[in-house]
Every structure is written in C-alpha cells, then in structure tokens.
Amino acid sequence: MSTFSDFGLIASLQRTLNDKNLKKPTEVQERIIPLMLANKSVVGIAETGSGKTLAYALPILHTLKALEAQGNPVTQEATPRAIIMVPTRELGDQIAKVLKTFTHDTRLRVRSALGGVPLEQARRNVTGVFEILLATPGRIVQLMKQKLIHLDDVQILIYDEADQMMDENFKSDSNMIAEACPDELLLGLFSATVNESVQELMDNLFAKANVIYTAGSGKTVKTLTTRNLTVKDGERWPVLARVLDQPMEGGTIIFTNTREQCDRLAKMLTENGFHFGLYRGDMDKVERRRTFEKFRKGDLDLLISTDLASRGLDVDNIDRVINYHL
Template sequence: MSFKDLQLNKPILRAAAEAGYDNPTLVQEKTIPLILEKKDVVVSAQTGTGKTAAFALPILQLLFDRQDASKKGKKIRALIVSPTRELAVQIQENFNTYSTYTNLRSTVVYGGTSIEPQKDILKKGVDILVATPGRLLDLHKQDVINLDYIETLVLDEADLMLDMGFIDDVNKIERLCPKEKQTLLFSATIPHKVEHLAKTILKQPERIEVAQNASTSKNVSQLLYYVPKRNKIELCLHLLRNTIKGNIIIFRRTKFGVDKLEKTLFKNGYKADSIHGDKSQTARQEALNRFKKGEVNILIATDVAARGIDISDLDAVVNFDLPNIPETYVHRIGRTARAGKIGKAYSLCSADEKNYIKTIQQLIQLQLDIVEDHPYPLDPKVKPIIHKSKKTGSKHKKGRKSVASKKKKKRWY
C-alpha cells in the first residue's frame, strides 16, 4: 500500500514524500482511514511505529478545506496533548514538515520556558496546537487559548501521561473542548487506568493494536551483564572502550545518577551530554540537538526526559540502572532498531536488581542473553544487601519514666 491509497491530497503527499515517507507503516495504514471517517480511535502501538504521522496526516487532511481563513481569523481546531516537552516539540516539528504545502499553521506550548512568546504566536492565530497539560491550562486560564472550536482532540502517550499524574488535567482539558468532537487516544500500552480513561471520554472507539503490548523489536540484541553495584561504572567504561560503538543512550534512574555518570565519562575523555527533569527546557533541547548533529555520541537520560524522543540512528541503549517497571524496559530499548534497522541493548544488573530482570523477562516472553566474559562478574552467591535501621526502638521501656523526669518532679508525699 502507498500513501496515495489512503485518500490524502497531493500537497500532503508531496510533503510526506519529501520527508522520506512513501509507504505507510502498519499503524498508519490502519489508523488514517478511520480518522478520516471522523471516528474515535484507541491505538496501542510501541514508539517507533510511526504513530505521529498516523494522526498528523489525517488531521491536516481534515482541516485542509478550511485553511484559507486569515491568520487572525484562525481558530484552534485540532489539539494534541502530550506528556513531555520533548515529545510536544517533536510532534510540532512533524506537523510543520507535513504542512509545508498548505496554509495551515501549528504551534507548540509547554512549561519551563517563557510564556510571553507563546502568547504572541497564539494571538496571531493557529489551526493546530500541540501542548503539555500544565501550560495549556495556564494559557486557557489567562484567556489566551479558546478551545470552543476543537474538532479533533489527540491524547498522545496516554499511559505516560497518567503515570506522571496528569489524569485530572486531561479530564479538565477534555471538558473544556466541545462535546461533539473526535477523540484519538494513543498509548504504547493499555493498562487498566488508560482503559478507564478511554471508556470515560471516547464514543464507541475503534481499536487498533499494532504488535503485542510488550513486544520488543526482533532487531535488538538484548545482552545482560551481572555486576556488583560498586563496579557498574568500571564495567560501563570497559564496554564503551571495547564493545559499544556509535550513538548511545545510557539510562539512569535518578537525576543525581545522570549527573554523576556524565562527570565520570567527561573525566575519561568521552563526549557526553545529559537530559533530565531538573534541566531547563532550553538546556534539554540543546543537548538533544548536539546529540542528533553528532557533536556528542553519548546521551545520558532519565526515563521521563527520554520518553518518545525520536532519534533515527541510535546504535545502542545501555540500561545502567534497570527499571523497576518492566514496560519501561520495553520503551527504553525501543529507542534503537527503529524503522527496520538493527541495534543493541546492554543491561547492567546488580544483586538487588535481579527481581527486575525476572519481571522484564516475563513481560517480553524472552530470555536475555547473559554475558559472563567480562572483568567484573557478580558472585552468584551474593545476596542483595538490605539496609536496616540500627535503631531498635526507644531505650526507655514503655510506661516507665526516665530517671531525669523522676528527679524533676516534686512529690507531695
């Protein structure tokens, strides 16, 4: 099948072809016709399957006939809500690319950066708005955004949005839009809370599932290294020197861990950059741009900062800390081996993370390949250290007064 078979018009097809897309992916093939029929849709598909174009192309097509209103007269008719700033910026870039040969205008708004320039663009009038929930509600409260004309509402990465605690914001945004609208919900996985959200706000949705909820790409070699916690940095450096080549993302669980590893790699002569929630939006975007341009070849990130980031040529993913949620592992390694390429995933597992490996393997229905031949093996007999508090309760027996308190009291007898 080609994009021509999906009833998209010439200007949109031309822009898609120039961006290097001739044939739709499976998710696009299934989703685009339903969106063009104005149906509500729930789509479950991993990152890297072409989800953004699956809603961007048909939305542009639906708005195409009314694109010539003067800029001032433009009303926001499509709203895409995204959980993270990076993802929102990326979606907006896609809309920009696909709308090259139309007069449709789109913009993106997100927190962590000055609100005034965003207000200025909105006042000039846009057709399509991409937004993170918090900033969207701020701008609505200030009467800068009017959601009365929304025809299509897209909730992207719904599972992450709910994990990040945006459920109330999402419900509020949905209520601010007109009752009669098309709602599209995209999610990598469909846990119970996403299912509940879909039932609450969608009308008789069509369901599309591309690949299993937890499938990992066949093109990713998944390697597992058991290593004592104290030797993880040494093993990571050893692998970077001898084994892992090309463009790499290293995942750590905490912001502190990201910063610490970045300093260590820098001291050892590696070009690395990092993204996490404490960095300003500008700093995060700059780090990402440097990585995409090849100025640095290692990006160290926390999960929230890296979710949904589309980096086309990623050779390897390193799980420096294993995630405690098995689905997160699937998202992480889904960064590599996109669009038919091959990639590698390296996981460093210390004694206290062995349970995480168990739940990951159950989810992906696959045994990870254990690499035993490395300089820092973990003794299989080592049990994880469980830190217990040394305090064993009060030194005073319950009900007994201390000697000091007895001395202070003046007795009447």
C-alpha cells in the same frame, strides 16, 4: 490500503507525500488513517518508531483543510480546531517538524504552547487566527485560565505518548481540557504501552473509540540484541567501564532511575575522562535541548539520562542503550 494514494487525501497532502517519497503506509497508519478520515475516534497502541505521528497528522490536516474548502474556515482568534497534546517540549518540537513538512503546501497554521519555554512566548504564539495547537497540557490550562485561548471550536483532540502524560498533574490538566471542548469531538490516543492510567482513559473518555493494537506493540524490535551483565556487591562502575571501552559506530545512551544516580554516574564518568552530555528534567531547558540536538546529530557520542529520554524521541544514530540501574 497498499499506498497513501488509496486514502483519498487532498491533493496538497498527496503531493508532499510524493515529494518525500512516502508511498506505503506503516501498519498503524494503514489502520488509523481511514478511521479518523471517517470521523471515528481511535486508540493506537504501537511501538516507538512505527509512524504514529503521521497516522493522526494526515487526517487532521485533511479534515481541517476540507472544512476550509467547504466555506467554513477558522475565523476567531486563539480558537483552534485541533489540539495535539504532548508530555514534553522535546516531543512537541519533533512533531512540529513533521507538521511543518506538510503545512508548507497544505496551508494551515500550527502554533505551539509548550512547557519549558517562557509563558510570554506561549502567549504570543497563540494570538491571531490558527487551526492547530501543539501543546503540553499544563501550558494549555494556564492559557485557558487567563482566557488567552478558547476551546469551544475544537473538533479534534489528540493525546500523544499518553502513557508519559498520565501522572496526577497531567491527568487533571488533560481532563480539564477535554471537558472544555465541545461534546462532538474526534478523539485520538496514541501510546507505545498501556499502563493503568492509559487503561483508565480507554475505559472512560475513549470508551467508544476503535482500539488498534499493531502487531509490533509491546514487542522488542527484531534487530535488538540484549545482554544481562552480573554486578557483584553493587559495584556497577567497573562493569560499565568495560562496556564503554567497547567501540560503537553510533551513540550510547545510559539510563539511570533518579537524578541523584545520574549525578553520581556523571561524576564517575568525568573522573575517568569520558566526554558526555546530561539530559534530565531539572536542567535548564535551553541547555537540555542543545545537548539533545548534539546527540541527535552525532556530535556527542554518550548521553546520560533519566527516563525523560526513554520514549517518543526520534534519534537515528543510537547503537547501544544501557540501563545502569534496574
């Protein structure tokens, strides 16, 4: 396939692609979209920024709208036909924006039930009739146990950023969700890396899926330059201070391994007059989201984070990434 028009997508999707000047699919889109349109389960291992979201979003929207056109619309309340599971609210918000771009013309309803928002809000979101549920696994399980959502009509189940989703809690929740769906299910798993838990999923639930590795999977981008700096006697701060004194046009993100390390670094930065934002899992969710949006828009030049921000989030203005602890 050389262009999106070669996929045979419904007219409304093609119009939106044209309006957004999206002509040529990326490698993962070119290889995944025809398989999903043919109702074949897939595993897509591709680097961050390769277009994985659109690779599954377009087939989902096409398939659900085609069912509606055939006289088989969704009619039951709180009974989605497609579920997209994500590890974090931030990634969910990002995917929701992509879906909204296409559902404006392709009239399908997307509802979110993400961790980090009040349960009551999630309860309200899943009332009524809708086609697509975008949610974190733990929140789906909560709603299932309270019989606020029903998975007996799910036809498509997507695991996005699966390697970030497969700790023990996520794993048990994800398995419960998959078991609650019908046996005839179109499955999609998308990830930038294959860790032990993802491999276990690929060997079991996705054993019959078509596995796609893109040429760039597992590789660093060509424009990336790496530097290894020597730290003597564990004194990291003087080395970091010299690096931060070097001006950059875009933003800088610094990763620490733990929350405690994050706090210690924040204290050093504050004492030395640096303006920065914190982004970590135990923060107030509203504050964390506000900080991330400032960084994304370029209103904040320096972000300190644990690995929460390490994958799946789309930020254009980052020029420097520092791993403070290795």
